Amino acid sequence: MNAERANHPEKLIFEYSVPGRGAEDQWPAPADGDAAADLPESLRRAQPPLLPAVSELETVRHFTRLSQLNFSIDTNFYPLGSCTMKYNPKACNQYAMLPEFLARHPLAPDSAGQGVLECLYELQEMLKAVTGMQALSLSPMAGAQGEFAGVAMIRAYHRARGDLERNEIIVPQAAHGTNPATATMCGCVVREVPVDAEGDVDIAALTAVVGPKTAGIMLTNPSTLGVFERRIEAVARIVHGAGGLLYYDGANLNAILGKVRPGDMGFDVVHVNLHKTFSTPHGGGGPGSGPVGVAARLAPFLPVPVVGRRGERYCWLTERDLPQSIGRLSAFCGNIGVLLRAYIYMRMLGRDGMARVGEFATLNANYLLARLTRSGFDAAYPGRRAGHEFIITLKRQARELGVSAMDFAKRLLDHGQHAPTTYFPLLVPECLLIEPTETESKAALDDFAAAMTAILTEAAQEPERVTSAPHTMPVRRLDDVRAAKQLDLTWKPVT
């Protein structure tokens, strides 16, 4: 965030537009005559589309200025819970963008891609190793698509066994919204189970809900509440005993990387968010990547394509090789460029580095939790160890001081701190879900704790300053109601 820019809003690119201007050096030479005269008039465009007519410098300057209006990991502490906003090493970008990798066509023969395929094959092997799974497909393009693939495989597995009634997916109350939405996309019905006061799944409720219609259960561990599900072995026994399968949502894998594996906990399917645990960039909202790993009994159903090895040659395995596959989730092979970044990251970490990730992510979370509770904040689950993230509830401050979790979040921006995740999970009132990640220093955590403490003091003395925050951003609080009621979704020229 460039403070100087804060009060100089950037025009829209269209407002720089001047007819006749353009980055002409980038364009092909104009054709002689009408080179498209063979196309029937009825199929041709009559009016050119309204796009900007701007120079290259104007374009570069405009988008550079826009970038400066963002908070990012490279510029700010970004403790967004459940998102694992860790440092994205520059090497991952640089070496995934080598010209040969960028130029390779998805339908080029395997013989012209042994380098990239070898990387992807080794990535599959490493992901199997860290999750404890027997087979894996890299094709899902985000966590939610990995979830889709996982639940679709669970359904396909039951169907292949003639077990046609199993269409219920169990999710804990605090599950990420993508879990129930995924179950719906797979044609399943969602059954929610509550968690107890300490944050563990309510075993009695789970026992009551499983049965002959249970397809499976979707869990993260540590859970979205930031604590490890201590009775995971019992959960696995109950669900497996009822004929269901266990799905591991890899959103929180960073907490246990190199320490525990989902496969050892009893999970049958796992998706991994490479843009979280394996540090591929979040890119302002993607691209992500959600490889999905499975136990042997689900391997025939993996989404295609999958990288295989025949002798010394690497190749794509398709529908022909995996006839029971749930199918193809993308036009080609998923987000290869993201996979390469994760591969590079994993090679740079190596086996010891993996364990350090889990250790220092957990150390940072527990340290920040201790700092905040000592400063007068309430942990949602006192007495529990934090995983790689934890929840602070501001219920008491909201009641006593009239400042909400949202107010704290907005005021943190004025302190140069990106806000934690707010109001998720929904079952904890006025909550902040805080995930510092292992790449932050003690000093960065101390700064965040100091900002929170300062806001708490301010909330007691001058609450309006907090409830009207932010004060130093390019805009003040936005009118979301107006945004939804008076829809303005595209710019239109003034006529």
Place this chain on the structure above:
Amino acid sequence: MAFVPHTPEDVAAMLETIGVESIERLFEEIPATLRIGALEGVPEALNEMQLARLMSERARRDGRQSCFIGAGAYEHHIPSAVWAVATRGEFYSAYTPYQAEASQGTLQLLYEYQTMMANLTAMEVSNASLYDGASALAEASLMAVRANRRSRSQRILVPSTVHPHYRRAARAIAGNQGLRFEELPLATDSGCTGTETLSRYEGEDITALVIQQPNVFGRLEDVDALTDWAHARHALAVAVVNPVSLALLKPPGNWGAKGADIVVGDGQPLGIPLSSGGPYFGFMTTRLEHIRQMPGRIVGRTVDADGRPGFTLTLQAREQHIRRARATSNICTNQGLMVTAATIHLSLMGAEGLRRTAVASHSRTRELVAALSTLPGVRRRFSGPVFHEDVISLERPVGPLLERLAARGILGGWDLQEHYPQLGPALLVCATETKTADDIERYRAALDQCLREARAA
């Protein structure tokens, strides 16, 4: 390595604050039986210097070929400015703009993107992206079921001239919710979808008709007639389009009397490198009346507490984090960085640059097909106009020929044998503005050689 900055003194001080003697204690809630030792299967760490060498060696092994394959992914010139700006840390390492005040850069860019895509497709509104073109077709089909309240059948008609990978992905993703994708037969003489193949659906309840323009063969469909056919039967028209082609071809919003209802496609041709298949991005535009059925994120312009303009995510009640099991889709993370690149790319190209790219690609493909057709046994498979791809017929199996070409550094096209055996030996070729007359002549000469060798063998 692990990009962990802690000194031993930091660790000691932090443990003291927490009140434990070791990091190990922090994992005490995890049952001991589940803990693992060293991670077998993960190699030892490489430092960046070693890593650089490894990756450069692997990239070199892949080499560079002269590529005449299209089939849904196209080689276009990408200005250096596109990725120089898109990979700035402020774009690259930010997340979804949930905290609007600290994300105005990404949000304004998405608003500009939505405007560009709406204009390019001649539709009213756009979302902020989906994963890719194929998964976007799946989402469009699901959306059509929600939006077409007059239809109960969940039947989606899909011509065989729609890219086969798109058809497969749509079925894999949307089939679980009971949608039925019914394929219209291929007219092997024209390579297009004739309205006559639709006659057997007269009087039936159809939810939507998918229309790909240009179709998988590069051929131009009679989009006006197909769109009007759909509307006359209360079916929605779902367009699948190539964004570069829209600088030259009639945009879906102008198809037929009323225009298409939902438009999707792959944004890859707009500044996204081929990268073996991804990451690309899917785009989706529609009419305003359907906005609440649209999946994915949408950015709106509004005002702040001082009445100044600003941007925010809007209509979030459609999305999984609010609506959960009743959301329009499970999509969360989309393809933000690709959209950032495409928005910069579209700004640099403008309408005129994009039109020249489309025209040059069209011309190069015609020149390529003309050159190849001079060879004995090689001819154009279909007559009639194409955009920047075309099908050529050969007299012997295509696979071995492609291998011979690849050995000469030429990727000759996409063999249609697996998906369209009824066409006989047929090859889908593509030449964009990046190809020169020399490139085309090299391909012609190499194919000539390969055909001679094949005949001699």
